[in-house]
Amino acid sequence: MSYPFQDIEPKWQAYWNEHNTFRTNSKSTKPKYYCLDMFPYPSGAGLHVGHPEGYTATDILSRLKRMEGFEVLHPMGWDAFGLPAERYAMTTGIHPKETTKNNIDNFRKQIKMLGLSYDWSREISTTDPEYYKWTQWIFLQIYHSYFDRVARKAEPIAKLISQFEVQGSSQFEGFELPKGVSFSAQDWKGKSRKEKEDILSHFRLVYEAKIPVNWCEALGTVLANEEVEEWVSKGYSVERRPMRQYMMRITAYAERLLEDLSLCEWPISTLEMQRNWIGKSEGLEIEFPLEQSQKGIVVYTTRPDTIFGATYLVLAPEHPLVSEITIPSLQTQVAAYQKECSLKSDLERTELNKDKSGVFTGAYALHPIDKNQKIPVYISDYVLYGYGTGAIMAVPAHDQRDYEFAVKFALPIIPVIEGKSEEGKAFDSKDSICINSKAPELTLDGMTYKQAFHAMTEFVTTHQQGKKKIQFKLRDWLFARQRYWGEPIPLVHFADGTPKALSESELPLLLPDLKEFKPSGTGESPLANAKEWLVYKDPETGEIASRETNTMPQWAGSCWYYLRYIDPTNTKQLIDPELEKLWMPVEIYVGGAEHAVLHLLYSRFWHKILFDLGHVSTPEPFQKLVHQGLILGEDKSKMSKSRGNVVNPDDVVIEYGADTLRLFEMFMGPFEMTKPWSKNGVEGVFRFLNRVWRLFHSGSEETFHVQDVEPTEAELKILHRTLKKVKEDIDHFSFNTAVSQMMIFVNEMTGSPNKPKAILEPFVLALSPFAPHLAEEIWQKLGHTTTLSFEPYPKWDEKYLIDANITIVVQVNGKMRGEFQAPRDVNQTDAISSAKLLEKVKPFLAGKEIKKEIYVPGKLVNIVVAG
Numbered sequence: 069m070s071y072p073f074q075d076i077e078p079k080w081q082a083y084w085n086e087h088n089t090f091r092t093n094s095k096s097t098k099p100k101y102y103c104l105d106m107f108p109y110p111s112g113a114g115l116h117v118g119h120p121e122g123y124t125a126t127d128i129l130s131r132l133k134r135m136e137g138f139e140v141l142h143p144m145g146w147d148a149f150g151l152p153a154e155r156y157a158m159t160t161g162i163h164p165k166e167t168t169k170n171n172i173d174n175f176r177k178q179i180k181m182l183g184l185s186y187d188w189s190r191e192i193s194t195t196d197p198e199y200y201k202w203t204q205w206i207f208l209q210i211y212h213s214y215f216d217r218v219a220r221k222a223e224p225i226a227k228l229i230s231q232f233e234v235q236g237s238s239q240f241e242g243f244e245l246p247k248g249v250s251f252s253a254q255d256w257k258g259k260s261r262k263e264k265e266d267i268l269s270h271f272r273l274v275y276e277a278k279i280p281v282n283w284c285e286a287l288g289t290v291l292a293n294e295e296v297e298e299w300v301s302k303g304y305s306v307e308r309r310p311m312r313q314y315m316m317r318i319t320a321y322a323e324r325l326l327e328d329l330s331l332c333e334w335p336i337s338t339l340e341m342q343r344n345w346i347g348k349s350e351g352l353e354i355e356f357p358l359e360q361s362q363k364g365i366v367v368y369t370t371r372p373d374t375i376f377g378a379t380y381l382v383l384a385p386e387h388p389l390v391s392e393i394t395i396p397s398l399q400t401q402v403a404a405y406q407k408e409c410s411l412k413s414d415l416e417r418t419e420l421n422k423d424k425s426g427v428f429t430g431a432y433a434l435h436p437i438d439k440n441q442k443i444p445v446y447i448s449d450y451v452l453y454g455y456g457t458g459a460i461m462a463v464p465a466h467d468q469r470d471y472e473f474a475v476k477f478a479l480p481i482i483p484v485i486e487g488k489s490e491e492g493k494a495f496d497s498k499d500s501i502c503i504n505s506k507a508p509e510l511t512l513d514g515m516t517y518k519q520a521f522h523a524m525t526e527f528v529t530t531h532q533q534g535k536k537k538i539q540f541k542l543r544d545w546l547f548a549r550q551r552y553w554g555e556p557i558p559l560v561h562f563a564d565g566t567p568k569a570l571s572e573s574e575l576p577l578l579l580p581d582l583k584e585f586k587p588s589g590t591g592e593s594p595l596a597n598a599k600e601w602l603v604y605k606d607p608e609t610g611e612i613a614s615r616e617t618n619t620m621p622q623w624a625g626s627c628w629y630y631l632r633y634i635d636p637t638n639t640k641q642l643i644d645p646e647l648e649k650l651w652m653p654v655e656i657y658v659g660g661a662e663h664a665v666l667h668l669l670y671s672r673f674w675h676k677i678l679f680d681l682g683h684v685s686t687p688e689p690f691q692k693l694v695h696q697g698l699i700l701g702e703d704k705s706k707m708s709k710s711r712g713n714v715v716n717p718d719d720v721v722i723e724y725g726a727d728t729l730r731l732f733e734m735f736m737g738p739f740e741m742t743k744p745w746s747k748n749g750v751e752g753v754f755r756f757l758n759r760v761w762r763l764f765h766s767g768s769e770e771t772f773h774v775q776d777v778e779p780t781e782a783e784l785k786i787l788h789r790t791l792k793k794v795k796e797d798i799d800h801f802s803f804n805t806a807v808s809q810m811m812i813f814v815n816e817m818t819g820s821p822n823k824p825k826a827i828l829e830p831f832v833l834a835l836s837p838f839a840p841h842l843a844e845e846i847w848q849k850l851g852h853t854t855t856l857s858f859e860p861y862p863k864w865d866e867k868y869l870i871d872a873n874i875t876i877v878v879q880v881n882g883k884m885r886g887e888f889q890a891p892r893d894v895n896q897t898d899a900i901s902s903a904k905l906l907e908k909v910k911p912f913l914a915g916k917e918i919k920k921e922i923y924v925p926g927k928l929v930n931i932v933v934a935g
Contacts, residue, residue, distance in 0.1 A: 070754075071761035073725030077841040081183055089857055090185040094634070094647055096139035102651050103130045104630055104690075106659025106667070107145045109622075110171035111152060115178040116707065117715045117733070117745065122658045122696040124730045125739060125803060127184045129656065131837035132798050134185075135861040141651060142185060143633040145192035146172050150622050151295075154553040155287065157585040164553040164585070168195055178718060182726045183840050185857070190636045194625030199632060200555045201576035202642050203624050207274070208558060208569050210677055214271035215320035217243060222680035228271055232256040237267075244270050262566045273317045273677065274547065276567070280386045280453060281546065282413060283309040288587020288594070289550040292621065292666075296413045308410035310386065311591060314557065314618060316545040318673045322346050325542075325672055334693040335740070338664040345665045347541025352524060353457065354534035356381060356433035358393060359442060365389065365433050368456040368539050371463065372528075373512060373520030376505035377484035378461035379474065381433055381445045382426065384453035385409040393445060395430030402427050402447065409449040417449040424473040425449060436533045438507040448473060454543050468494045484512075545670065547621060552585050552594040554619030560604045562613045568606070577615075592617045626667060627674040630654050630689060642683055653686045661695040668693075694801055697741040699733070704744045715745050724754045727839035731757065734803035734838060753807075757842060759814050760835065763828060764846055772849045779824040786816045787827050788868035794834045795861060803838075810835060825850070830862035877928040878903040880912040896923040903929040 084090060103126050108119060130142040146168075153164040153171075172193060179186070192199050213222040236252040237245055249267070256264070269275045282291040284299060284306050290313070291299060296306050318325075326346050329339050351370035358364055365381055383390055385406045394402045405427040409417065416422075426448030435441035450469055451460055464474035465483040471494040474481050484504050489495030498517040505512035505520075510527050512520045528534030548557070556577045558570040570577060580601035585594050595601070595617040604613045634651045635643045668690070675689040700706060701713025708714065720729045732753040737743040766773040779787075790813040797806035813831060817823075829850055836843035836856055847856040871892070876899055878886045886908035890899060900921050903909060909931075916933035923929050 071758050071842070073727065073757075073841065076845045077183065077726050080841045080844045081180060083844075083855070084183075084185070084857075085180075085188075087855070088189070089855055090140075090142065090187050091189055092141045092143075092187045093139055094141075094650070098137060098139035100141070100651055101130075101133045101138040102141045102630075102634075102654045102656075103133070104142075104633075104654045104657045105144065106657070106663060107147050107626070107629060108175065109147045109150055109152075110168065110175045112156070112167070112171055114171075114174050115717050117717050117720070117729075118660075118696075118699045118707070119179075120182055120717055120729060121699060121733045121739075122660070123179065123182065123184055124733055125694075125696065125801065126656070126658050127182075127730075128734070128798055128803065128837040130185055131840065131857065132795070132861060134858055135833070135837075137860070141190075141633065142187060143190040143192075143636075144179065144184075144186040144188070145190075145629060145633070146175070146194065147622065147626050147629070148172060148193045148195040149554050149620075149625060151287065151289065151551060151553070154551055154585055157553070161583075163581075165195070168193075181718070181721055182730065185840070190633050192629060192632050192636055194555075194629070195553075197576045197578055198639070200625065202632065203555050203620065203628070204558045204570075204575050204577060205572060205642060206628060206674060206678070207555075207620070207624070208572065208575075209681055209683070210316065210674070211272060211274040211559070211569055213273050213677065213681065214268075215273060215317065220324065222273065222677045224681075225268060225272060228268070232267075240271075246270070262564045265566045273320065275315055275317065276312060277315050278310050278312050279315070279546070280308045280410075281311050281313060282306050283311065283591075285587075290546070290548070292546065293414055297415070300413075305411070306413065308386070308412070313546055314548040314616075316547045316673070318545045318669075319540060319542055321673055321676055322348070322540040322542045323538075324676060325669065328672070328676075328688055331688045332693065333691060335661075335664075335695060338661070338668070338693060338695070341664050342669060345542060345669065349539050349541075351537060351539060352521075352528060352534050353537045354436055354461070354524075354528055356436055356443065356461065357439075358445075359432040359434060361393070363389070363392075365445065365459050366457045366534075367459045367461045368537065369461055370539075371466070372524035373502055373505075373515070373517050374463040374466050374484050375435075375437065375461065375524065376502075376507070376512065377463040377465050377482045378435070378443065379464060379480040379482060380462045381443055382448045382451045382460050382462055382473070383429070383445060384451040384458040385447045385449060386453040387447070387458045389459075390429065390447055393429050393431035398428065398430045402429060405447065412449060414452055414454075417452065424469065424476050426473060426477065428477075435507075436528065436531075437510050444479070446473075446477070455541065456539060464494065465489070466494050466496050468496075470494070545673070547624075548618035549621050550587065550591065550593040550617075551619050552579070552582060554622070555624055556595070557616040557618055557620060559616040560606075560613035561616065562606075562611060567616075568613065571607075593619060595619070623667065623670050627671045628678075630657075630671075631684070642678075645685075649685050652684060653689055653691045655691055657690040657693045658696065660698075664695065694740070696739055697737070697743060699736070700742060700744040702745050702747065707745075713745075720750060724750055725757070725841070727842050728754045728757060731807060731838050735807040737804055739801045739803055756811055756814065757839060759818060760839075760842065761846075763814060763817055763823065764849065774823045774825045774828055774850065776826075777822050777824050779822075779827045780820075783817070783820060783822075783824060783827045784865075785868045785871075786813050787830060788864040791830060791834055791862050791864040792869065798837065807838065810838075832856070833859055833862050874926055876903070876926075878906060878909050879928060879930040880909065881932055882930060885909050885912055892926070896925075899923050899929055900931075903931065 105123055105126050130140045133140050148168045153167045156167055157164045212225050214225050214228050216223045233256060234253055237250050241250050282296050284291055284304050286304050300306055326348055329342055349370050351368055352372045353366055353368050355364040355366050426446045429445050431445045432442040433445055435443055462470040464470040464481045466485060482504060485500040486503050487495045487497050487500045502512040502515045502520050512523060525536050556579055558577045559567050561567050580598035582594060582598060590596060602615050604615050606613060631643050635647050671689055678684045679687055703713050705711060717729060732750045735753055764772055790809050793809040794806045832843050832846050844856060873889045874892050875887050876890050877884055886906040888902055888906060900923060918931060918933055920932040
């Protein structure tokens with residue numbers, strides 16, 4: 069007969085709910101522990117078995133920490149804005165608000181069914197106006213700030229304006245301000261509202277720009293690079309199109325985002341992914357003058373030592389110079405190629421193994437060192453406008469992509485660093501010396517990479533043809549989406565194009581209640597159809613403006629939710645400063661590795677701005693990070709409806725119980741590793757829990773039965789080993805080995821004739837983080853009247869962890885020939901005598917002369933014999 073989980077689990081879930089067992093006392097004097105899951109997007113499909121893996125791990129940890137005397141903050145909420153709900157609304161006419169509410173209700177029901185110890189009084193949804201009021205508030209703090217290059221931090225834009233009013237632009241010329249823009253304090257005061265705002269846009273951490281984006285006509289929205297593959301796989305077409313977009317100047321924080329990774333206890337692979345995404349490099353910006361123009365093409369290179377090998381230049385197809393320099397006879401061909409490139413994603417364009425394509429513009433640039441050398445200018449899709457300057461000097465002898473392009477278009481390939489390349493490949497090394505690098509004004513021949521880098525830096529600086537620059541791969545964050553179901557951006561636009569931020573008192577700016585969610589047809593979001601909502605009358609001037617129609621990306625709400633959990637009902641401020649200091653940073657953050665780059669990067673960026681402005685007290689939000697491994701289908705492939713291998717956790721809970729699901733997901737293998745689902749494994753864990761139940765029950769009537777008898781030495785040893793291993797394994801996220809140890813305990817105790825309460829009761833506490841429903845039921849049967857959730861975790865005694873006997877290995881001439889048990893304090897004479905008496909050892913000693921006898925205390929005996 070199976071243990072009655074169908075009765076036990078609803079009983080204890082009701083108890084925890086009725087008694088608010090897991091409600092956090094924010095101002096408790098206990099030590100604090102903030103344990104956070106990456107909150108889910110509540111899709112219509114509901115939970116899959118991958119969700120409970122991470123949630124169970126954090127629940128086990130939270131339950132253990134409560135037993136250790138911590139006040140634990142363990143919340144749950146919903147990252148609920150998103151394109152799927154809006155797309156569903158387009159096809160069904162059902163408002164995303166309704167769909168989202170239904171999905172959240174289903175997710176909540178499923179999660180509660182698992183017995184997870186969340187504080188549900190802190191539940192949040194990013195779609196709740198009381199939540200996104202503060203998302204908009206944070207947006208305004210960022211909009212009203214700029215990055216002070218000297219102080220290396222965000223400062224209020226009002227401070228910058230004050231500087232302009234007193235000093236003009238002198239401190240910023242050639243840095244934030246583009247070449248040719250300068251003004252005095254008097255000039256500033258005489259500028260129009262629009263002129264001032266145009267200048268401030270070079271500084272604000274939120275600014276407007278016209279940039280190439282991934283536009284999906286059918287969806288009527290811009291897609292982030294990481295969303296393109298998903299929607300293309302669903303049959304949608306995506307093209308690159310220049311559009312007006314709001315950007316966040318995350319690049320200003322690139323150095324700090326890189327430096328402060330040293331403060332994070334994160335997986336090495338995640339840290340490396342963050343570093344690679346930020347992509348710091350040191351190089352030169354060099355200007356190649358155009359042959360028949362006052363303008364030049366600026367390139368960024370980390371290899372200025374190879375400049376004499378530059379045989380052509382390549383512009384990104386979107387580069388604004390393309391239309392200016394293309395000769396009339398090639399304009400049709402160039403335009404056709406630009407259109408072709410607009411249909412490709414950045415990933416498609418930069419694949420290393422793809423066939424190189426491009427078009428000659430008809431224009432030539434002059435070599436910056438040897439002006440007699442003309443260099444043709446091409447466009448090609450392997451150069452991206454969003455990276456570097458959107459132009460490269462191509463050195464085909466020493467760059468593989470340049471080499472392949474040069475071969476295809478029959479362009480010169482000139483080796484300029486010493487070394488032999490493989491057939492069909494470019495040679496690249498920083499450990500070689502320069503060759504074929506000579507001109508009247510400069511020679512690099514014979515120089516090492518460092519020497520040539522220094523010589524080139526001096527040359528371009530002296531001749532005002534370039535400068536040394538630290539470059540990052542990181543691009544500014546495209547922060548606008550042409551969607552309805554997102555946070556409205558709290559900005560308006562006057563007729564002259566000047567933007568204005570709403571005041572804090574006007575928040576939240578609510579979404580209008582539309583009936584139609586299809587794209588506006590103008591490239592704007594469906595909000596453009598809300599004609600009355602669009603009209604804004606400025607309360608200060610009475611001037612009429614138009615509201616911003618773009619909404620925020622889904623990332624916005626997830627950038628700061630960890631703060632809202634700490635103070636979820638605060639209507640006066642983002643977060644109570646005292647509570648923030650008590651609870652931040654998050655001690656442990658658990659979620660999928662698919663969020664290892666962007667979500668973490670954007671959250672860190674927002675947090676650093678809030679830190680600079682004094683709203684939070686820590687430079688980083690998440691102290692320790694752990695990623696759970698992917699759970700595959702039973703066929704060892706990724707779960708998907710099309711493969712028919714998706715496992716619904718509801719089905720598992722109905723058939724085997726929540727404790728079985730929890731325990732099995734922890735037992736499948738190392739937490740961070742990918743592992744396949746196994747129904748046989750689920751059944752095995754279910755049998756284990758039944759054996760636990762039978763440890764406390766006897767007879768056909770299943771009478772509860774434990775004894776007040778003295779435990780044996782062996783029983784004490786297995787208990788204390790189990791207590792120690794379970795606790796330490798939880799701390800190290802080694803849940804599978806903790807479960808294994810509990811199985812060993814049950815195996816040994818099942819064979820024991822007695823059922824000592826002194827042994828079984830502490831075991832229930834060790835089991836409780838993993839199987840809380842079963843543990844609570846047994847705890848109650850043991851005579852306790854309150855939940856075990858706050859019972860101290862049992863202490864182990866080291867004396868029971870030490871074996872009286874040890875195993876001694878016996879070798880003859882270094883090869884293992886046997887082993888024996890001996891007292892822990894066995895001396896050398898007794899150990900060697902015992903070794904010689906072993907039946908397996910005697911044949912190797914018979915008739916042999918013993919040359920040497922070696923004893924390594926407590927480990928081995930090695931007998932060296934002649935012959």
